[in-house]
Amino acid sequence: MPANRNALIRYRAIDTCLTNRYRKWTLDDLIEKVSEALYEYEGIVKGISRRTIQADIQMMRSDKLGYNAPIVVIGKKYYAYEDPGYSITQIPLTGQDLGRMSAAVEVLRQFKGFSHFEQLNEVVQKLEAHVYSAATNNQSVIDFEKNENLKGLVYLDMLYQAVVQQKPVKIMYQAFQARNPSQFCFQIWWLKEYKNRWFAVGVREKQFEVVNLALDRMQAVQLADEVTYRPNPGIDPDVFYRDVIGVTVSTTMRAxxxxxxxxxxxxxxxxxxxxxxxxxxxxxxxxxxxxxxxxxxxxxxxxxxxxxxxxxxxxxxxxxxxxxxxxxxxxxxxxxxxxxxxxxxxx
Structure with a gap:
């Protein structure tokens, strides 16, 4: 995974710590939490240096990423946000950002009447609500179901690109019943969302049974360029899930x-x-x-x-x-x- 994405994981981990004001955070505490996040999302076991975390804090304090995070050191030991309501996830949009998003909404709205773009309706509504909220400084008029703490979402973009580009991936995966994680190659045919939880659907290497892999059970994902991609033989997801509630499908059971x-x-x-x-x-x-x-x-x-x-x-x-x-x-x-x-x- 690109280093800049690892940096975003570090920033988010630091932000999660500093928004928790029920605990005091030393530099060593931040290093520990960042290390845990990198292992959880990327499988990185190498320790993070103090210099890296200190540089991350300086980057968050600066305006290079638009954060301008009010990070202060209390008693020369504990790190905290001076503003108790601050979070890098709550940064307001600039006028230029609003202009771009408004233009994007107008473009997407033109497709809402076409059957091929019906699935864009929710996306357009989300953008419209966010732009309205930011432009008027009011609360959003639409509140969609979401779970921002759901594990594994960091892999969603990579898995999506693997489907589009027809590339197999190598996944470190630990099912709920398994004592230890296992690594294997996986051919992703599509992505499935059910009740705000995401699944990669496809087949394991040299197997033929279609299985669902929950993103929140993935510990590491990388492209497996050395493996030949096995494309979807023509299974239509709409037909595949037609007779079930949820994502668990049996190929031998009738409705x-x-x-x-x-x-x-x-x-x-x-x-x-x-x-x-x-x-x-x-x-x-x-x-x-x-x-x-x-x-x-x-x-x-x-x-x-x-x-x-x-x-x-x-x-x-x-x-x-x-x-x-x-x-x-x-x-x-x-x-x-x-x-x-x-x-x-x-x-």
Whole structure:
């Protein structure tokens, strides 16, 4: 990864520390946190020198990057932002920046009526909201779901370029169940976002099963120029995910008919925001509605149903109903077993 991107990771790590005013930060503390960030995002294990961090602090203080960060040293030992509300992520746009963004918004708006550019609508709305907020010095009128602390987003651009340029990558990856990370070559065919979490979708070298790799489990990514790229054989992502909720797809499982009772108070939410494109109301009752889905049975489906608590009950198929009964029973047992650990409420 280019050195300037590593520098941005260092600046962001320092900023994260200094915006946390519940702790005092020495130079050694900053070095430790920056080292952890570089290892987490880039797999870099080489230590960072004091001179590098001191140079980063001077760069952040200067106007070369537009930061002008008010970093002060307290008691000749602790680093902090003099302005408690400052962060490099909250730097206001200049007039020139606003002009450029406004021009970009106007260009993108021209494409919003074309079906090929329907996916630009959200991008245009985000830009419009940001430009409006910056130009009027007001709060944004649109607040999109986001998770700025999500790990792995630093790799998104490289993975995107790997797809566009049809180049394999070498990934250091540690699944949640794995004790140690493993490194392997991966052929990325597309990128998938689900509930604000990103996945690289493709196949491992010499394998044929399509798998999802979560970006937040990646520890290092680099191009594998020595490996020949194996292109997508023609799998359409829209067709690939057609019969599932989420990203977990089985190539051997058929979609089945799922019947779910939805409580009366939850029904308006489920009807206005369907769980899946196949959702239909098949029965209306005094106590709620029964909806039908035609989907594969996977973890994401279970999580969606469980997320409604007692507002949803699976009626069919029996194996899904039994599976959720088991999970709810296990949850009840854990609540009962943890009663001794509960913290009494303040009176």
């Amino acid at each position: 089945c008919r799922v019947l779910i009772w939805v409580a009366l108070e939850q029904a308006p939410y489920v009807e206005t925001k369907p769980l899946h494109a196949s959702q239909q109301v098949v029965e209306r009752r005094d106590d709620g509605v029964v909806i039908e889905l035609k989907v594969q049975l996977n973890f994401e489906l279970e999580r969606e149903v469980l997320g409604f608590g007692d507002g949803m009950v699976v009626l069919a198929p029996a194996r899904l109903r039994h599976r959720l009964e088991q999970r709810l029973a296990a949850a009840t047992m854990r609540y009962e077993a943890s009663q001794a650990l509960t913290v009494p409420e303040n009176e």
